[in-house]
Amino acid sequence: MILDTTTATPALLTGARVFTGTGDGLIDAAVLVGADGRIAAVGPAKELRAQAAGGPLRDVDLTGRVLAPGLINMHVHLGLALPGTAGAAIASKSDPDLLLVMADGAKRTLHAGVTTARLVGESRYLDFALRRGIDAGIVPGPRLFTAGHALCCTGGHGWDSDALEGDGADELRRLARLQIRHGADLIKVCISGGIAGEHEQIDTPQLTDEEMGSIIAVAHDWGRKVTAHVGPSETLRRAIELGLDCVEHGYQLTRELTDLMAERGVWYVPTITVSRCEEFFDAQGVPDWMKQRALGAGPRHWESLQNAIASGVSIAMGTDMPPAADFDGTTATVREMEFMQEAGMSALDVMRSATVRAAELLGTDGLGTIEAGAHADLVAMTDDPTLDVAALRGIDWVMKDGVTVRDDRAGLL
Template identity: 65%
Template sequence: MHIPTEQVLVNLALYDGVRDDLQRDQGIWVGADGTIRAVGPVDDVLTEAGDARVVDLHGDHVMPGLTNMHVHLSLGLPGHFGDEVHRSNLAELVLLMADSARRTLHSGVTTARLVGESRYADFALRKGIERGAVDGPRIFTAGHALCCTGGHGWEADALEADGADGFRRLTRQQIRAGADLIKVCISGGIAGEFESIDTPQLLDDELAAVIRVAHDWGRKVTAHAGPAESVRRAVELGLDCVEHGYELTDEVTRLMAERGVWYVPTIVVSRCEQFFRDAGVPGWLMDRALSAGPRHWESLQHAIRNGVPIALGSDMPPHAGYDETTATVRELEFMVDAGMPVADALKSATIRPAQWLGQADTLGSVEVGKHADLLVLRDDPTRSVSALRTLHAVLKGGVSYRDDHGRLRDAR
């Protein structure tokens, strides 16, 4: 079990997740409980912290830990990954997910929103991480995704139902298991062999039943969705968030912005040919994913232009290699390429996901009273999100889980 050490980080430049600019000559006092006790000009923080251990970061940059809002730790894509998941018993599955969780944390993702896992293993993993038995990000999970009979994700352990009563039952089952949110598949996608992206898959009364039950129990609902018409209907029924949105329109994104419906674009999944090849996915899946790319890109640009609240999510494993970085960082770079200002992109991976999760009082920024979930970079993230390629240290709750240069041990 990892125990936080009271320490003061000095000689650093800070992006705090609140202001858009960089603050130089800052100090961060991390308490023995793993929360931030003071942050500000270094001399003021040192005075306040007294004789706490001092760690010199040699002028590097500190920012909040990242949140990835579309994660599957038991990724069930057709191919090598899916085969490994499905032939594993429950104990083996938890170990596979624990390894992915550890890699996710080391990649700088200190919080992950899971949107469809297998055999309720995510709840055991969450408990292990919370108790300190397993290294991994803070987990918020939907449990199993929900779909209609034969709907998107059924091969990857989404639970099937038909009719409003069936979906009410499945929603309550996930809440009973401890789900923090509900994930429902309302259209086809790229990974279903006998569907297309624009196949509508839930009737209005079925989706309305999910939303009603979830909201009554204080949970939000996010939906795997491709076509604009399915998204429009879902938004009008009270949906909270859209995943992928492969074929959004200007009109629908305006409606999403008006209703405050969030968007997690996962833009990497329609332009990750090498990952698909490495995963051994069938040719039809790769062709469908890559051919969706141009329209998916337009969807993201519509959402940016019309002010839809956007949060980062990769769908690919957060730590997966992509263009000499990770899928998480590449997703951020793509969002900027599509027209999102750097300041907004950074917030889409820090404070804004915390807001959606209802955790803005404890996560998402470097402020007094919040968890000391911190990244240390060589380069300035406010100039370019590609600075995250220079990540070399990760703290979660004040504990160092990655320290490439040994600087967090260089204390006096």
């Protein structure tokens, strides 16, 4: 059951220690949420209560708890159809049925504490319909930023799932513009092979410089960033020279390349779970070759993440797996963050990668922080995630736009 209605009522959240996203640790503060679903003020409860005097005010007691910005997952596919039995069942669905699957995934994602998701490859433009439904308050789900369809060359990575195929600068320019026409916030392009393509290897280069350059130029002209599915360093080096903004997966990044990424301000979304999620692949019924390739990429993928950390690359959190999917007793989102911490990031940096820094990559104000003017997208838990992100396993309260959408303590979800 979803709490509240779709309309926020002014609320005063008291008793919690707060990770604001901008500070270094926790502060003792109350949070005043306005009827517009945004944070009106952060400060001493008494002052905020005085500030709200005269109007209706809902008290939310979060004594003994930690409040953090809602998580932002930067690599999500809500209609993911991998090779294998589960993927085939999804791919064969009609548009309305697939949209229902995506809506269900959106609801689970939100309840897992992910209040914003960046979609990097969906099918049949259904993501735009879903976003309209979520924004209108008729479908529960995270705030969505979407690339629409991913783009690839003929037979390139993703051609048999959601990617649109094009060859030559003209065709790819047109496909990029088509995504923007539908409302894409960013452009996603597959520039090398990957895990899920039968006839390729992870290090198969797939786009010419001219093709990559045409997509990047169009996107930048229209004020959109370009993120690339990419494995090998050499392909990535070419894309960086052409102005690429962000790297997904980066299965085989050398230290030299991560140094270049840091120098040029190129972002990295490691999706480290995808080379470690054996149980998920089994549950999806993926073919053996894909499972072997994914798990085989694991050690080098881990090294890539560690190279990026050592180089000081800007890292944002993303899972590729469904954000709320079970993984090692928690969600894929929380497990991804634990992996990032295990790879050498501080808990504080991992928290930032899934909040304030992810919002920076999205290029949007008012997300990923707890401060006046920001969207009241919040999660609460018992322990302090800035000391150990495993605390996120205990998320049991979620608010989006000032509406409480989950409260386990009240026995309501």
